[in-house]
């Protein structure tokens with residue numbers, strides 16, 4: 001046996017070729033090295049079949065052999081190995097243990113092993129013929145770069161850094177700053193700060209460190225937009241927090257730790273490991289839709305997640321991003337617990353949902369401009385934001401398309417724009433939900449290559465996909481089995497072999513045909529599991545303990561009013577660029593107004609010169625005007641929320657205020673609808689004879705008549721928003737809109753008398769058209785123009801020609817509108833990420 005003797009700091013280890021050895025700061029590792037330059041899980045030494053091999057685990061400061069930084073290299077007695085620094089990092093002294101160097105490998109290369117399907121207890125169940133049962137996992141794990149990996153359940157080799165305990169990452173500080181007692185050290189983006197952080201997520205004057213009289217350090221938030229965090233928990237805006245020796249202060253992409261008289265700064269440049277341990281999601285009724293999912297990847301990894309429909313891919317994505325945290329398990333971001341430190345770490349996560357998260361009517365640059373305005377702190381300048389947008393456009397090769405409308409781009413380019421939006425804030429982890437669905441194979445490759453590039457540039461990218469054509473480009477593949485368990489995790493090129501099929505279609509057919517088969521058991525019994533996931537699984541499952549919701553919400557980078565202004569401007573720009581919508585907004589009320597003029601009653605809207613004064617035609621005109629306003633108002637809004645629901649969900653998760661969003665809709669659509677109401681009224685009654693005096697506005701009788709019509713348009717618009725916030729698909733809005741308009745016709749009171757009809761009359765109080773027609777009816781004295789057919793002496797109290805009744809009618813109409821606004825806010829909440837619901 002070619003044993004190797006390793007000597008370090010006066011201690012020696014005799015390395016046995018039958019297992020591998022981990023080196024790093026982890027005291028639980030095989031060779032623990034207490035040096036700040038060494039990463040937590042720094043490297044592994046193992047027998048490679050031909051010689052000993054050292055493999056670096058993506059350590060921050062590197063592993064050096066003969067002065068050269070290496071990833072993986074053969075070593076032997078006499079090799080000069082340094083960790084963390086080429087010259088003065090801890091040196092491993094290697095000597096032989098007597099045996100000859102050229103000893104035959106303990107195990108033959110895997111490719112030469114016989115393929116022996118292993119019958120596991122789960123397989124070959126009753127009724128399964130040999131051909132039809134899913135093949136047992138192939139135990140032949142290919143050699144990696146010429147050396148044989150020998151998995152050891154105790155000392156795993158892969159994903160190690162991701163499975164390390166949650167201490168502060170395994171990184172060495174990027175910079176050290178000297179702290180002087182009695183001096184305040186201010187952090188911020190502005191150059192006048194003692195500690196300048198050039199990060200757009202950081203406010204100009206963000207926070208400051210200062211010493212308390214008893215010599216301890218304290219951090220004070222200076223009203224920062226994106227917040228200051230201590231151990232992932234937000235410090236109150238303008239508040240202070242005392243710092244202990246192990247406390248980590250988070251500001252934008254930087255984290256700080258006070259050690260002795262020094263301030264250590266760590267900058268998250270995106271190169272973070274990421275892992276999930278025992279993630280389990282249980283829904284109401286106790287059913288598990290995600291079962292004990294564990295996997296881990298080192299930095300710069302591209303991971304694909306595939307699986308049949310309903311296998312829990314979306315559920316996994318929500319659990320990994322914290323949108324819908326798991327009930328059990330952990331998600332580790334650079335060894336920090338994502339759930340516990342969600343408020344801070346959520347800002348480092350980018351999520352590209354399946355549907356585009358940009359308004360397609362806008363140009364690429366304008367869409368990104370509004371997105372940047374909403375996501376960056378209020379104190380960023382337009383020039384700073386524009387510079388970042390240009391940077392991202394260049395990175396994604398979109399600069400030549402920047403002035404094109406998003407609708408005019410190809411599917412692949414559109415996806416690039418969505419990715420560009422997420423990249424604005426420099427996330428370290430990027431999740432994508434089926435980015436290639438609906439794309440042709442060329443674009444599929446284009447998008448996957450884009451993701452490969454993003455990972456290579458120093459990010460961890462996880463993509464859920466239905467497309468299997470480009471899996472080879474990924475570093476790791478996670479295959480989900482029906483029921484929400486892991487069926488495979490490892491290199492994509494070994495996956496088909498693992499399942500024992502030659503195509504993915506066969507694997508998916510097997511999933512379909514053997515839904516009840518224990519795919520998870522098969523995975524856990526495999527050698528691949530030992531290699532790629534066992535170390536992460538080794539830590540026991542933990543129930544998730546989320547911090548209070550109050551501390552989980554994202555900071556609002558912009559104030560409420562600033563968000564409102566941006567949203568209103570964006571909405572107006574979107575509407576203005578939709579010429580069809582603009583034309584409809586004018587034509588619809590104009591046509592409805594013209595239709596009402598066809599009624600043309602003999603005496604206009606005045607009482608007839610008869611004893612009773614009855615002029616029922618006036619009521620018909622009111623009916624048409626009211627229905628027109630109802631229809632126009634509701635039609636304006638009925639699709640507005642559903643069509644941009646995905647955008648809302650994503651923006652809400654990045655700090656958008658629900659009420660600012662809703663208010664932007666109410667203001668823009670409210671103004672449009674009111675103008676439409678005025679147009680309907682102007683055309684419908686502009687030329688009609690009306691009473692000489694109004695009840696409220698004196699001789700401005702037509703204005704007094706138009707106001708209830710405009711208010712009806714507004715309240716109907718609010719009802720349209722309710723529909724839009726309730727439905728699951730845009731197609732469902734049309735039947736509901738028609739139903740709403742017809743019900744309003746009946747309850748105007750112009751077709752059938754409502755007063756005196758017990759039940760129906762009370763029900764009509766809920767209808768906007770009832771109050772609007774009553775409001776106009778008070779001005780026209782509708783009791784006289786349109787007397788009750790059954791009993792002419794029975795007057796409708798809501799039509800009484802008195803100023804107080806007009807005000808009551810209008811008040812009730814607007815109150816219904818406000819009430820509907822609260823309902824919309826309530827329903828909008830249901831579409832928000834779980835962590836955002838208050």
Ligand SMILES: Nc1ncnc2c1ncn2[C@@H]1O[C@H](COP(=O)(O)OP(=O)(O)OP(=O)(O)O)[C@@H](O)[C@H]1O
Nearest residue numbers: 283284289307308309310311312313314315316484
């Ligand atoms: N809130 C919930 N309550 C009950 N069951 C749910 C809930 N959410 C999802 N499920 C169920 O969990 C399973 C996994 O759903 P999920 O959407 O994660 O699958 P998926 O792999 O993303 O499917 P697809 O590829 O079709 O998008 C499905 O059977 C789904 O019906």
